[in-house]
Amino acid sequence: MRSINDIPIHVLSPDETLTGQAEAVLSEIADLLGRLLETGEAGSIDLRSLPLSPADRDWLNAKLGRGEVEIVLEAGGRSVLTETAYAGVWKVQHCDTEERVVSEFIEVAYIPAIVRPAGADIENAYEKLQSDLKQIS
Amino acid sequence: MDKEETLLDHMEREGMSRRTFLKYCASLASLMALPPSAAAAMAEALGKAKRPSVIWLPFQECTGCTESITRSHTPSVEGLIFDMISLDYQETLMAAAGHQSEEALQTAMKENFGKYVLIVDGSVATGLDGAYSCIAGRSNLDLLKEAARGAAAIIALGSCAAFGGIPKANPNPTGAVAVSDIIKDKPIVNISGCPPIPVVITGVLAHYLTFGTLPELDGLGRPKAFYGETIHDRCYRRPFYDQGKFAKTFDDEGARKGWCLFELGCKGPVTYNACATTKWNDSTSFPIESGHGCIGCSEPDFWDAGGFYKALSTPANPLKYVGAAAAIGVAAGAAVSVANRASKNAAKAAHEKTTLSDIEK
Amino acid sequence: MTASLQRGINALKEVIDAPVASFFSSCVHCGLCADACLFYTETGDPKYTPIHKLEPLKRVYKQEFTLLGRLAKMAGLAKPVTDDELESWSELVYDSCTLCGRCSMVCPVGNDLTYMIRKLREGMAVSGHAPAGIVSATRRTVELGGPMGLKWPAVQNVIKHVEADSGHKVPVDQAGAEYMVLLSSMEIVNYPEYIGALAKIFNKAGITWTLSSEAFEATNAGIQIGNSDLAREIVSRIVNAAEKLGVKKVLSPECGHAYMAIRWEGPNLMGRPFKFEVVHVLELLDELRGKGVLKMKDKLKTPVTLHDPCQIVRRGGVLNAPEALLKEVVVEFRPMSDRGKMNWCCGGGGGASAIHEPAAEELRFTAFKRKKAQIEETGVNTMVTFCANCRITLEESIDHYEMNTQLLGLTELLAEHLED
Amino acid sequence: MNEIEFLTWVRGTGLNIALGLFVLGMLWRLVEIYTLGRKKDLAPTRKVAGASGWHTIARRSMPPHSMLKRSPVSYFGGYIFHLGLFITVFFFAPHIKLVESLLGISWPGLPSQVIDAVTVVTLATMLLVLFDRINNPVKRFLSTFGDYLAWALTFLPLLTGFLAVKHLLLPYTTMLALHILSVELLLIALPFTKLIHVVTLFASRWYNGDISGKRGVPV
Structure with missing residues (x-):
């Protein structure tokens, strides 16, 4: 045995069957999207809290597909926010500084909440820009 | 760090962005099984939170719990939370030693009386008036009673503090008991596990900081957010169990294919913990993923609950009395049989040939 | 007038055996036997449920032949079987049970309830709880030879008429004949044509036969009342007569319980197999039909x-x-x-x-x-x-x-x- | 006693005692019943194909002519719940493992989903059967405390087993322990209640078939 990879363990994913959970997630997304249209209220689903099998995840990913927008956020590790083929439905994946996934959500919103800068931050930015300009001039 | 400083102040000083903080809160909410919408509220509350004083007392323990927490992660949300508390006494970690450290303890207790959080790891020895385990000449029992008096809440960290753990296992020579066996008048959170999962303590602290209360607990005093479901319920090998595919030995085809370890003694179905979702070693894996069944370490008296390698459905030695029982059963039956025969013979002997007059009364 | 509760219970103790114990142990109170019993189906009264009719026998079994029952009896916890109870049970064991055996066919656990009713009657008879009608029928059979009190001279008279009407001879007391024919009083009195028909058939088939002047009556009220001693006394008349005449076969008439008495209970009552075969008249006729004689x-x-x-x-x-x-x-x-x-x-x-x-x-x-x-x-x-x-x-x-x-x-x- | 202690007790000492009492009671009762013996039948037998005790053991499992129509609840209810009990007891994977660990023999189990469905149907049927016992005049008339006890002792293991597997009502550990405990109660009571029919019915059918079979009547 030359390396650890030679140990003959081949874990098969128990994925022959869909649990039916993925379908439920999809219909919840549809509900949230409807609510977004009606009231403008955003919603999200914590994917980690659901016992989705690998097959469920693949199925869900295939169904949601890919949209036009991908946002990368560098904040204490990388976060990737991808629009799905359904406008307003986002896949949000947060990683830590070591690139481990720490949380995963489906967010149903015009723009994922975390993308929008906070008022205080804009205030700070404005002040900082003003002072920077002063220094230049 | 100033005790009056809020987390938000601290964050800004450290140059941490608001988005980073929001991201932590989202992850924390997910961990604590709170709805994603709670993240924003959490972020706001946490931002305004003040640092509580924490006193950490180690009793009959192996330091595994401390190791688990301190070695868990690179600075992340846990690190942030630990920055948020004022850890005023922790023997293993503190720089002070000897009298100095004892003074630190007394000071912390006095200054924050009624407000500090008390963390205990290790069981409490009660044998010989607690003489089996002493710190600076005082028994754990004594120390616990004193420290508990001024505590706002107690966190029993690890299975020893929560349930007595391995020191309490048969034959329990030190008379080890759980914190909750001694302290009855304070809110106690049991964070069981041998060792417990680091993010669980972070989650409990975050909850305490955010909402000012302890999280919802199960019947054994454990936070439901983490101990609400069994390992089995969230195990990725669960479908194999449902399909009836079981590894029979640790090196057979089934084991290689990653089938269910139920028959190899996995205690997943009776063990409430979050290992299957949070995992261990920087989220690398957890015991079942590494090919070994769960030993049920977060449950009371797991050490004495039948062998680790004996399937849950298998009784220990059920045919123990069967031989003797069979003998007694046959003997009882035979005795009745003899008596019955005698009774029938007596009836036959008492038989008088019926004549016509015998059928009229 | 010597019937008594004690004799009754004693009789039950004599007849309780492994099948009875097995049957009572197996009963799950499913009530299906009621649906097989015409006394229940036609009245709708649950007291006619066959297994319920056996209650006294069940209690005697439990109290006398099981350890727990014996202990309960010793501790005074068991409800004893009383004379009053047996008296009230008479209706269930005689009036509303014809020993028809339909319940034994349907019991899902396989209980032969009829077998047990027959045994319970042993106790009912000697404790004096058999109905008066059956008691007097039994008395007549034992004392006079048949339930209707028919004597041989009267039978001879009937035979004379039959011979005249049919033109066939009716042999009497013919030693060495193949068949000894039994009759029921009812046939002799109400349907004497039966004898003529038999004579015709036997002659046609060329089979030798005879009546016995000592035992012409096949019916056995001892079986109906449920007393083996009396049933034996009645059946032994037939057995003795048949063996004295040295016949090969005894022909049972149509009568149902007569056939039961001589064919199935007879050897067990006598405690030995017979030296002759017992044949039901329909079996004989069917055999002749098969041979083309009929x-x-x-x-x-x-x-x-x-x-x-x-x-x-x-x-x-x-x-x-x-x-x-x-x-x-x-x-x-x-x-x-x-x-x-x-x-x-x-x-x-x-x-x-x-x-x-x-x-x-x-x-x-x-x-x-x-x-x-x-x-x-x-x-x-x-x-x-x-x-x-x-x-x-x-x-x-x-x-x-x-x-x-x-x-x-x-x-x-x-x-x-x-x-x- | 906490739940793990409880589970450990029922799996250990409790089961030892229950199995011991079951074997003791069963042998005692069977010896007590069958040593009563019976007289030899001296009447010459009439041999007819299909008429014997052995035939009746099998044949009596089928409803006799026209009875199905007369008592559909008793028959269908009886079939479903007996079959359901048989399937859940002998074809649920953990039960097979248990037998294997004790006796070393094993056989293929049924998928959990099938067992779930069978259990639900069986539970519902047992409720129906109980309802029928209370409602049907004959059954109500015949019923004693022992009948209701036997029903409960049979129903509880099925119910607790289902709740344990489905994680309903109580934590799994407690439910599993209650399940095992209920099975132990069933085992202990079996030889001393009508539940003993699971064994004696075979002998009863044999006797009945033998008695009639000797007369040439297949029953």
Whole structure:
């Protein structure tokens, strides 16, 4: 045995069957999207809290597909926010500084909440820009 | 760090962005099984939170719990939370030693009386008036009673503090008991596990900081957010169990294919913990993923609950009395049989040939 | 007047055996036996549930032959069987049970309830709780030779008439004959044609036969009342006569319980196998039919249905002969829905027809509604049967309900249509 | 006693005691019943194909002519719940493992989903059967405390087993322990209640078939 990879363990994913959970997630997304249209209220689903099998995840990913927008956020590790083929439905994946996934959500919103800068931050930015300009001039 | 400083102040000083903080809160909410919408509220509350004083007392323990927490992660949300508390006494970690450290303890207790959080790891020895385990000449029992008096809440960290753990296992020579066996008048959170999962303590602290209360607990005093479901319920090998595919030995085809370890003694179905979702070693894996069944370490008296390698459905030695029982059963039956025969013979002997007059009364 | 509770319980202790113990242990109180019992189906009263009729026997079994029951009895926790209780049970064990055996056919755990009722009657009889009607029938059989008190000279008289009418000789006390023929008093008195028919058939087939002046009566009220000592006394007359004449076979008449008494209970009552074979008249006729000896000159034109007597068919095992024979002699046979071994009783078997109390007769008429419905379902006005006791019970009930159903005996019917 | 202690007790000492009492009671009762013996039948037998005790053991599992129509609840209810009990007891994977660990023999189990469905149907049928016992005049008339006890002792293991597998009502550990405990109660009571019919019915059918079979009547 030359390396650890030679140990003959081949874990098969128990994925022959869909649990039916993925379908439920999809219909919840549809509900949230409807609510977004009606009231403008955003919603999200914590994917980690659901016992989705690998097959469920693949199925869900295939169904949601890919949209036009991908946002990368560098904040204490990388976060990737991808629009799905359904406008307003986002896949949000947060990683830590070591690139481990720490949380995963489906967010149903015009723009994922975390993308929008906070008022205080804009205030700070404005002040900082003003002072920077002063220094230049 | 100033005790009056809020987390938000601290964050800004450290140059941490608001988005980073929001991201932590989202992850924390997910961990604590709170709805994603709670993240924003959490972020706001946490931002305004003040640092509580924490006193950490180690009793009959192996330091595994401390190791688990301190070695868990690179600075992340846990690190942030630990920055948020004022850890005023922790023997293993503190720089002070000897009298100095004892003074630190007394000071912390006095200054924050009624407000500090008390963390205990290790069981409490009660044998010989607690003489089996002493710190600076005082028994754990004594120390616990004193420290508990001024505590706002107690966190029993690890299975020893929560349930007595391995020191309490048969034959329990030190008379080890759980914190909750001694302290009855304070809110106690049991964070069981041998060792417990680091993010669980972070989650409990975050909850305490955010909402000012302890999280919802199960019947054994454990936070439901983490101990609400069994390992089995969230195990990725669960479908194999449902399909009836079981590894029979640790090196057979089934084991290689990653089938269910139920028959190899996995205690997943009776063990409430979050290992299957949070995992261990920087989220690398957890015991079942590494090919070994769960030993049920977060449950009371797991050490004495039948062998680790004996399937849950298998009784220990059920045919123990069967031989003797069979003998007694046959003997009882035979005795009745003899008596019955005698009774029938007596009836036959008492038989008088019926004549016509015998059928009229 | 020596019947007593103690004798009764003693008798029960003698007859309780492993099957009884097994049956009581197996009962799950499912109540299916009630659905098989015409006394329940026609009255709707749950007290007629067959297993309930066995309650006293069950308690004696438990209290005398199980450890827990014995302990309970010693501790005074067991409810003892009393005279009053047995008296009240008389209706359940005699009036409303004809030993028809239908419940034994349906019990899902396999309990033979009829077997147990027969045993319970042993205790009922010697504790003095048998109905007066059956007691007097038994008395007449033991003292006078038959339930109707018929004596040999009267039989001789009938024989003379039969010989004159039929032109066939009726042999009496012929040693070495192949068959000794038994009769029931009812046949001698009400259907003497039966004897003539037999004579004709025997002669045609060339079989030697005889009557015995010492034992012509086949019926055995000892079986009906449920007393083995008396039943043995009655059956031993036949056995002694047959063995004295040295016959090969004894021919049982149509009568159901007579066949039960001599064919199935007889050797067990005597405690030894017989030196002769017991044959039911229908078995003999069916055998002759098979040999082509039995030829009909014509057939009955009216459509008929058939009532199968319980003791001959279900409890006696003469399963196929009756229908086969009937089909020889009728143009149209319309069977009842429940037939053969699943037939419904006439309501008067097991001695019930001998109970002449008004309540028992009323109950018998109520139970007959089952048969009435069966007859009406077939839509025919002629019913054939092959048991004298069934015939009397059915006739009484048909009169009671003013039905226009004609009853025929199978053997007579055959004899009537037999080629000369 | 906490739940793991409880589970450990029922799996250990409790089961030892229950199995011991079951074997003791069963042998005692069977010896007590069958050593009563019976007289030899001296009447010459009439041999007919299909008429014997052995035939009746099998044949009596089928409803006799016209009885199904008369008592559909008793028959269908009886069939479904007996079959359901048989399937859940002998074809649920953990039960097979248990037998294997004790006796070393094993056989293929049924998928959990099938067992779930069978259990639900069986539970519902048992409720129906109980309802029938209370409602049907004959059954109500015949019923004693022992009948209701036997029903409960049979129903509880099925119910607790289902709740344990489905994680309903109580934590799994407690439910599993209650399940095992209920089975132990069933085992202990079996020889001393009507539940003993699971064994004696075979002998009873044999006797009945033998008695009639000797007369040439297949029953």
